Amino acid sequence: MKRFVVIGLGNFGSSLAETLHNQGYEVVAMDVREEAVDQIAPFVSRAAVGDGRQLKTLERFGAEGSHAAVVSTGDDITSSILATMALKDLKVRNVYVKVISRDHARVMEKIGVTETIFPERESAQRLGARIASEGVLNYIRMGTTLSIQEMAVPEAWIGESLRTLELPRKYRISVIAVHDMLRDEMLPIPDPDAPLKESDTVLVAGKDEDLARLHRLF
Numbered sequence: 689m690k691r692f693v694v695i696g697l698g699n700f701g702s703s704l705a706e707t708l709h710n711q712g713y714e715v716v717a718m719d720v721r722e723e724a725v726d727q728i729a730p731f732v733s734r735a736a737v738g739d740g741r742q743l744k745t746l747e748r749f750g751a752e753g754s755h756a757a758v759v760s761t762g763d764d765i766t767s768s769i770l771a772t773m774a775l776k777d778l779k780v781r782n783v784y785v786k787v788i789s790r791d792h793a794r795v796m797e798k799i800g801v802t803e804t805i806f807p808e809r810e811s812a813q814r815l816g817a818r819i820a821s822e823g824v825l826n827y828i829r830m831g832t833t834l835s836i837q838e839m840a841v842p843e844a845w846i847g848e849s850l851r852t853l854e855l856p857r858k859y860r861i862s863v864i865a866v867h868d869m870l871r872d873e874m875l876p877i878p879d880p881d882a883p884l885k886e887s888d889t890v891l892v893a894g895k896d897e898d899l900a901r902l903h904r905l906f
Contacts, residue, residue, distance in 0.1 A: 689712075689713065689714050690713050690714065690755040690756075691713070691714040691715075691716065691750065691753070691754040691755055692705075692708050692713055692714070692715050692716070692754060692755060692756055692757070692758070693715075693716045693718065693746070693749070693750070693751045693754045693756075693757040693758070693775075693780075694708075694715065694716070694717045694718065694732075694757070694758045694760065695718050695719070695740030695757065695758070695759050695760065695761065695771050696718075696719060696740070696759060696760035696761040696762060696767075696768075696771075696786070697717055697718075697719040697721070697724040697725065697727075697728050697760075698724075698760060698762050700760050700786055700805075700807055701717070701719075701758065701760035701786070702717070702724070702727070702728050704758055704760070705717040705728055705731070705732050706728065706731040706732065709731055709732045709733060710731075714733045714734075715732040715733050715734075716732070716733060716734045716735075716736065716749055716750050716751070716754070717729075717732045717734070717735045717736070718735075718736045718737075718738050718740050718745075718749060719737065719738075719740075720737065720738070720739055720740075721737075722737050725737050734749070734750070736749045740759070740761070740767070740771040740774070741767055741770035741771050741774060742774065743774045743777055743778065746774055746775065746778055747778065751775060751778055751780060752778040752779070752780070754780055755781075755782065756780070756781070756782035756783070756784065756802070757775045757780050757782070757783050757784070758783075758784045758785075758786070759771045759772055759775070759783065759784070759785045759786065760785075760786040761786075762788075763788055765788070765792050765795070768785055768786075768787075768792070768796065769795065769796070769799065772785055772796065772799055772801060773799065776799070776800070781802075782802045783801045783802055784801065784802055784803050784804075784805060785801050785803075785804050785805070786804075786805045786806075786807065787804045787805065787806050788806075788808075789806075792804075793806060826838035830893070833895050833896055834893065834894065834895055834896070835893070835894075835896055835899060836864070836891060836892070836893045837891070837892055837893075837899055838867070838889050838890070838891050839889060839890060839892060839902065840889055841884045841885070841886060841888050841889065841890060842902070842905035843905075844905060845884050845905075846883075846884055846885065846886050847883050847884070848883060848884060849879075849880060849881045849882060849883055849884070850863055850878060850880045850881075850882075850884070851880040851881055855892075859894070859898055859901055859902060860894055860895070860898045861892050861893065861894030861898050861899060861902065862892065862893050862894065863878060863890050863891065863892050864876070864891050864892070864893050865878065865890070865891040866878040866882075866884070866888055866889075866890050866891075867888060867889040867890070867891070868885075868887070868888060869887045869888065869889060870885075870887045
């Protein structure tokens with residue numbers, strides 16, 4: 689079974705630890721605050737009061753050999769750097785770090801983390817994409833210029849098939865799934881000849897500038 693270590697049990701760290709545990713994984717949650725550890729304890733495999741910056745502490749609580757670790761130490765950039773370095777000394781291959789600024793992200797990327805997570809910025813991007821176009825229901829950033837958007841089917845597409853719409857040629861975007869909202873069924877390999885319905889939503893992937901052209905259809 690995969691084992692994950694979460695260091696720092698604020699809102700982000702606690703929610704992540706509980707989510708991973710609910711998916712059936714072994715989760716070790718750690719924080720220096722006893723009250724935070726007590727709150728998460730019923731929802732993870734093991735909750736420990738400890739300093740995630742200390743190599744011996746991480747060893748004692750099973751960080752070595754874990755599949756991945758997530759560092760979420762709030763505004764304390766120094767703590768996130770020291771915890772990350774300790775995890776890398778233990779040869780933890782995948783280290784994800786919650787950051788609070790672009791500078792913080794840049795420092796962690798220099799250290800060589802697997803990925804930095806900037807929840808506030810990513811939430812703002814998703815909200816911005818949704819309110820910029822009434823057709824966008826969800827938004828996921830993929831790299832610096834690509835994204836995936838879930839959007840309602842534009843009126844002009846209703847009754848048309850993906851084959852006849854020729855979206856890759858006309859818009860340089862791809863439909864990667866169709867969500868039948870009435871049956872609550874996600875079709876990850878949509879039938880190119882099936883007519884799109886008003887009750888469908890589509891997951892489209894492409895460059896931001898190409899996806900922005902779709903917003904004019906609403």
